[in-house]
Amino acid sequence: MERSPGSEIEIFRDFIKRKGLRYTQEREIILREVFNIHDHFDVDELYLRLRNKGYKVSKASIYRTLPLLIECGLVQEVYHEDGHMHYEHIYGHEPHAHFRCLSCRRVEEFSDDRLEEVAREYAERYGVEVKMTRFEILGYCSACRGREG
Amino acid sequence: MERSPGSEIEIFRDFIKRKGLRYTQEREIILREVFNIHDHFDVDELYLRLRNKGYKVSKASIYRTLPLLIECGLVQEVYHEDGHMHYEHIYGHEPHAHFRCLSCRRVEEFSDDRLEEVAREYAERYGVEVKMTRFEILGYCSACRGREG
DNA sequence: CAAGGTATTGAAAAGCTTTCTCAACAAAGG
DNA sequence: CCTTTGTTGAGAAAGCTTTTCAATACCTTG
Numbered sequence: 521m522e523r524s525p526g527s528e529i530e531i532f533r534d535f536i537k538r539k540g541l542r543y544t545q546e547r548e549i550i551l552r553e554v555f556n557i558h559d560h561f562d563v564d565e566l567y568l569r570l571r572n573k574g575y576k577v578s579k580a581s582i583y584r585t586l587p588l589l590i591e592c593g594l595v596q597e598v599y600h601e602d603g604h605m606h607y608e609h610i611y612g613h614e615p616h617a618h619f620r621c622l623s624c625r626r627v628e629e630f631s632d633d634r635l636e637e638v639a640r641e642y643a644e645r646y647g648v649e650v651k652m653t654r655f656e657i658l659g660y661c662s663a664c665r666g667r668e669g
Numbered sequence: 670m671e672r673s674p675g676s677e678i679e680i681f682r683d684f685i686k687r688k689g690l691r692y693t694q695e696r697e698i699i700l701r702e703v704f705n706i707h708d709h710f711d712v713d714e715l716y717l718r719l720r721n722k723g724y725k726v727s728k729a730s731i732y733r734t735l736p737l738l739i740e741c742g743l744v745q746e747v748y749h750e751d752g753h754m755h756y757e758h759i760y761g762h763e764p765h766a767h768f769r770c771l772s773c774r775r776v777e778e779f780s781d782d783r784l785e786e787v788a789r790e791y792a793e794r795y796g797v798e799v800k801m802t803r804f805e806i807l808g809y810c811s812a813c814r815g816r817e818g
Numbered sequence: 819c820a821a822g823g824t825a826t827t828g829a830a831a832a833g834c835t836t837t838c839t840c841a842a843c844a845a846a847g848g
Numbered sequence: 849c850c851t852t853t854g855t856t857g858a859g860a861a862a863g864c865t866t867t868t869c870a871a872t873a874c875c876t877t878g
Contacts, residue, residue, distance in 0.1 A: 527842055542874050578828045583865060600749040604864055617687060622800060634783045639806050647811035651771060656803045658790050662796035691845050691854055727857045753835055
């Protein structure tokens with residue numbers, strides 16, 4: 521059992537402080553909700569979930585907070601579809617890749633150690649610092665394949 | 670030496686015909702220019718290049734044609750940045766992945782057979798049909814790493 | 819613990835990219 | 849060559865995301 525380096529809240533708070541920013545209620549509310557969503561989400565869904573829970577957080581604040589959550593490694597952009605970005609929280613989860621069906625739009629997750637290996641080796645060979653990786657397979661799931669092509 | 674299955678123009682024409690669409694001058698002009706750009710491009714750059722060469726093709730036509738080029742496998746969406754999508758032509762090129770520096774925004778290409786392997790195995794295991802894959806490493810290049818973090 | 823300096827917030831406006839509308843045009847078959 | 853019908857271009861419209869600015873709240877200092 522490994523010692524966790526801290527909850528997402530501690531990490532975010534530390535990050536905010538280290539940057540000389542202010543740890544506001546809105547930022548924490550957004551962070552908490554992001555980690556309550558155990559699936560991909562977009563700004564609109566996050567906004568509506570907060571409103572439904574009675575929180576009055578503006579979309580502007582969401583748009584301002586997401587880049588911070590990404591910068592400190594808690595959240596990741598997953599894919600851009602239907603004219604807007606889709607996100608997921610990644611802290612506490614194993615690295616994983618995505619399969620997206622171009623027909624029914626279903627998204628499946630999977631993981632494969634070779635992907636991190638490739639990134640690690642690239643980093644070593646070219647002296648870059650890896651912040652994150654993204655692997656996507658686009659195609660047709662077995663169900664959609666059967667229905668047509 | 671392998672026999673090429675046809676030029677991008679033949680492929681596109683066949684694809685258009687097979688779908689019962691019309692092979693127009695605009696579509697071919699756009700296709701030709703896409704294959705003249707040996708780098709990533711966005712809609713604006715493509716549009717300006719065509720205008721500078723004296724072609725009068727509207728942005729609407731570019732926005733309508735790109736999905737067709739993608740559907741027939743000649744072009745790929747590479748990444749979404751600065752509020753818009755970036756593309757590249759892929760026909761005739763080996764599959765490759767991208768490293769993007771989060772600081773200077775430089776993009777490097779590299780390839781690794783393991784990536785296709787991962788996709789192939791996923792496809793086999795789950796019975797999906799792979800249309801394309803995308804692997805991205807985001808981080809800081811060696812130069813930007815030295816300058817700061 | 820009060821006060822001041824200043825980053826942050828919300829609401830609305832603005833900025834952009836991408837899509838849609840519709841009349842004029844052109845591809846393709848007969 | 850004529851007809852049919854998909855396509856084009858220009859501008860309007862539709863989003864998503866960012867910016868603006870006055871009011872607010874964080875947080876440091878005294």
